Amino acid sequence: MNFSRYLIRRLGYSIFVLIGLSILVFMIARLVPGDPARAALGPRASEEAVEQLRSRLHLDQPIYVQYFYWLKSLFQGDLGESLFTRRPVIEDIKEFLPATLELAIFAGILMAFFGILFGVISARYSNTWVDNLIRVFAYLGIATPAFVVAIILLLIFGMYFEVFPTIGRLSAWIDAPPKITGLLTIDSLLTGNFAAFFDALKHLLLPAISLSLGGLFQEARITRSSMIENSKKDYTYSMRAYGVPERVVISKYLFKPSIIPTISILGLDFASLMGNAFLVELLFNWPGLSRYGINVMLRKDVEAIVAVIMVLGVVFTVVNIIVDIIVAYLDPRIRLVEKGE
């Protein structure tokens, strides 16, 4: 089996996952008690008007037909209207998703980079004070929920050292770059607006640290233990025995197989990072989808809730596809061997 066949199969699986997700989400939307048509028109509307709306919304059809109508409107970008913002949900998503994506991607990069870095340092100096220090931080980092880290950072940087901003995505006196991707750092780079770029980066730092810390130390621990385990394998000794210098043995022949487990769990860590984003965005007043999600949930805004879940589901799926592709690229045992062999 070659790489492209693996890719096709992997994408095929994701389509099934997405179909499953859409059915689940549709069920949630429809199982909410009460008649949506009645709810929309209010208690005083005539039975006739309600009946008319029911048939316009296809609510009088069998449930699987309703599902296909729902799916069709989904593909047309029609996600209904939010009771909370009083406008099409798709508009809300377009507005809030980029902020969350930017935060999550930045946090994800911190998590992967520093997780692997700390793991390698810990393994290289295992059982010395450096390793012990990292391990103590790891226990703290894993045990402390993201929102607690956020509060601590807010206290430290909001009240004592006002070096990093603690609210929003951009300072008021900075001109926002024109909206291209919606990710401020990228848009400001694209338009050459470096003042905005650094300002956006500064705003990203604290919420991203709060979000990434738990996953970061998880990754560090996994990297450390797989490096130590692989360092006992014959293939590390054999390269050494054939005169390959120690630095190459470590940075190449030990490093690559050791980061594969770390990268494999990045997808999961990214998912929990998105979950933690709900509270962290609220705390940093980050105008993102998670904060929006919490608001619409508190108001039982069904259409908007459904849309948020669906969007997050798509983001997870895409992240997991990317992670799987990287892993398969790094590990021939995955891409070359048929499943079940």
Place this chain on the structure above:
Amino acid sequence: MKEVLLDIKDLQVHFRVYGGFLKVLNGTNMRVYSGEKVGLVGETGCGKTTTMKAVMRILPKPHGITPEGKIIFKNKNVLSLKTQEIERLRRNEISMIFQDPTAALNPVFTIGEQLLDVFRYSKKNDGLKGKTLKQMAVDSLRAVALPDPERILASYPIQLSGGMRQRVCIALALANQKQLLIADEPGTSLDVTIQDQILRLIHRLAEERNMAVILISHSLGVIREWTERVYVMYAGSMVEEATTPKLFSQPLHPYTQALMECVPRLTGMKTNEGIPGRIPDYFFPPTGCRFHPRCPKKMAICQEEKPPFYQIDDNHQVACYLYKGES
């Protein structure tokens, strides 16, 4: 006079474990002359691989230690070489074929990547271009009789059969001209005909390149066919040494005799149940002769002190008190 290539003197290797040490090697002695083929036999766990890893200085760090002993290779003590010197030694003088070819190949790099690096970092090939290195890699695969070297260079270990992996390992080990090759149970994991081909290949390469070989094996048959001199090892040290024909015609050490008893005889009807008992615990090894708990001929003295080698004649020595008076 033959030139002594490798001289292991009273080598001890301990592994630090929770609460103490596993005292695996307790004074191992071995001598290899240039160009000769020496066998090393012994039960599983007796320390054959550990001895050879000590020679290559690839014992696991930091818990594998060599508290005592010397490993003299061409008048230099391997144990006290500096990093650069030991790397040079591994590149140009001694090499080792690992016991398990699958484990010895890195699963996430192609054979080409690994083979090319071994060529690239050998000092002799300093500054050679990719093309030349690749040609060297192709030639080295041809030398171990692998067909279609180009395809193998582009393959990952899982894409090759066990026999091919074993040949690749030999190619890796012999990337440079070496003076001593340590072959740790080559081909044991393969079926008998392929194992035979592998041994034949090693023999041929050793003859062509005038290399000394230490051949480790469980199989007395293999030892008898492919070696000139044999060391028998038991629980961390050598118990008998003789030229191969001599050892088979006149085994002296009770352990060697027991080993020979275990070899299935084609003619006999007797079943073989192996040597009674098992290799001792290295945490609390037996005192004196480590074989004494299993030895049918043990005497009072055997539990007190480790028996030294007694020279029976020019090419036969044995570490057993039974032969005290004969040297």
